[in-house]
Amino acid sequence: xxxxxxxxxxxxxxxxxxxxxxxxxxxxxxxxxxxxxxxxxxxxxxxxxxxxxxxxxxxxxxxxxxxxxxxxxxxxxxxxxxxxxxxxxxxxxxxxxxxxxxxxxxxxxxxxxxxxxxxxxxxxxxxxxxxxxxxxxxxxxxxxxxxxxxxxxxxxxxxxxxxxxxxxxxxxxxxxxxxxxxxxxxxxxxxxxxxxxxxxxxxxxxxxxxxxxxxxxxxxxxxxxxxxxxxxxxxxxxxxxxxxxxxxxxxxxxxxxxxxxxxxxxxxxxxxxxxxxxxxxxxxxxxxxxxxxxxxxxxxxxxxxxxxxx
Ligand SMILES: Cc1ncc(COP(=O)(O)O)c(C=O)c1O
Numbered sequence: 001x002x003x004x005x006x007x008x009x010x011x012x013x014x015x016x017x018x019x020x021x022x023x024x025x026x027x028x029x030x031x032x033x034x035x036x037x038x039x040x041x042x043x044x045x046x047x048x049x050x051x052x053x054x055x056x057x058x059x060x061x062x063x064x065x066x067x068x069x070x071x072x073x074x075x076x077x078x079x080x081x082x083x084x085x086x087x088x089x090x091x092x093x094x095x096x097x098x099x100x101x102x103x104x105x106x107x108x109x110x111x112x113x114x115x116x117x118x119x120x121x122x123x124x125x126x127x128x129x130x131x132x133x134x135x136x137x138x139x140x141x142x143x144x145x146x147x148x149x150x151x152x153x154x155x156x157x158x159x160x161x162x163x164x165x166x167x168x169x170x171x172x173x174x175x176x177x178x179x180x181x182x183x184x185x186x187x188x189x190x191x192x193x194x195x196x197x198x199x200x201x202x203x204x205x206x207x208x209x210x211x212x213x214x215x216x217x218x219x220x221x222x223x224x225x226x227x228x229x230x231x232x233x234x235x236x237x238x239x240x241x242x243x244x245x246x247x248x249x250x251x252x253x254x255x256x257x258x259x260x261x262x263x264x265x266x267x268x269x270x271x272x273x274x275x276x277x278x279x280x281x282x283x284x285x286x287x288x289x290x291x292x293x294x295x296x297x298x299x300x301x302x303x304x305x306x307x308x309x310x
Contacts, residue, residue, distance in 0.1 A: 010129040038174055038206070040241040044278075045289040048240060051281035055274045064270040067261035068095025068249065072276045075283040076249055080232070083207075084221050086251070094257040096264060097271045099205045099235040099248035104130050105260040106201055106231060106250060110165050111136035118159045118167035120151035124174045124203070136165070149176040153187045160191075166199040166231075167192075169219060172206040179210060182217040189223035200230045205248075208239035208290050228253060239290050240282040245275040 018036030025032045043049075055061075068076075073090045080086045096102040103126065111117065111134035119127045121142045128138040141159050143149045156167065169188075171180040180188075192198055202218045210216050220227035235248030248271075250257065270276075 006133055009132050011125075013129075014125050037243070038238060039243050040209075040238060040293065042241050042289075042293045044241050044245070045282075047285050048242065048278050048282045051285075052245075052274050052278035055277035060273045060277055062273065064273045064276065066265045066270050067257065068093060068271070069273075069276050069280075072247075072249075072280050072283075075280045076251065079283045080251055083216075084218065086220055086227065086232070088251045089254075091254045092257055093249060093251050094260045094264070095247065095249045095271050095276065096260070097246040097248070097268055098237060099203065099233050100126055101246070101264075101268070101271075102233050102235070102248040102250045102260075103127070103201070103203065104133075105263055106166075106233070106256070107131055107134040107136070108263050109256060109259040110134075110199070112165075114163060115165045116161060116163045117165060118156070120155075120167075120169070122149065122173075122175050123168070124170060127168055137163075139164070143176075143178075149173065149178040150180060150184060151188070153191045156188055156191045157194075160195050160198060162197070164195070164198050166201050168201045168203060170203040170206075171218070172210055172216075174206060179214050180217065182215070182222045185217055185219050185222035189219060189226055192219075192223075192226060192229075196229075198229070200226065202230055202232050204232055204234045205238050207234065209294060211294070231256065236279045236282045241293070242275075242278070242282065245272070245278055247271055247275050247279040 015036045019034055019039070022032045022034030022036055070090060072095055073093045076093050077088050077090070080088055094102070094105065096105055107130045111131060113135040115136040116139050117131045117136055118139045118141060121140050128140070131138045139159050141151055141155050143151055169180065171178065192200065200219050204218055207216045218232060220230045231250050231252035233248065233250050236242040236245065237248070250260065
């Protein structure tokens, strides 16, 4: 069969295929540690599962607003204020089927043929392929242990061209675990101020999986004046062990959120109604499960093989 060229320009997600292989081996009773998909080893907390069940019984099983239900948007607004001191309105939020889908929508809504996206490496595998699918070019800026696998202001400055549309900052980073400090983000912010055409996509999906007394910080927390050109990407997958529920979201400029919602209206429509209700409970409900699961070593929670973030 003749397939579109774009299919051959990308790879199937390697983390998902490694994950499928690890799960198949586990099903055969083999003790495997999977370094594929980033999947917490605890179950979705009971209160969140209960909210999903209630949503089914209450009939939240129909089409919903494409960009997310108002109660979920309000829960996201409260979370952003509570955790990061950042203020957003409903029209500055777009809910999709996971952070991956959110990042995809961003790439589709922003990138034109010939546009460049700066991706510090080592990077999460889907970033470059999403850029390719949108017709853009990834500018990979490799880092190493001398900078704790973080991009420096000089590297960022060098990578920016008139064609740069955005830079992706992923902190804590998959796969390196590197986490940018406020001072490091402030220094990157100084470079970005010199290049007002460059947007920033801040992938904060691992913000809760942070250790050793480190404080989470993202670009708008360090540089409030850059909030207008930063798109925060987050979701409930990692913090609440809801990888299969598929809820992610972006917070950013209203025009872009509208464009992403418009693109989504011609693909998936709304993210699953039931999962949205569960995500409201995740964000608004008790947060102790998150800190308990982070604190307690995996082996003390589960007797079986464990899956680590890859
Ligand atoms: C860095 C990073 N961003 C985004 C995602 C996607 O998360 P979600 O399950 O919400 O689509 C992942 C998942 O592994 C990830 O590692």
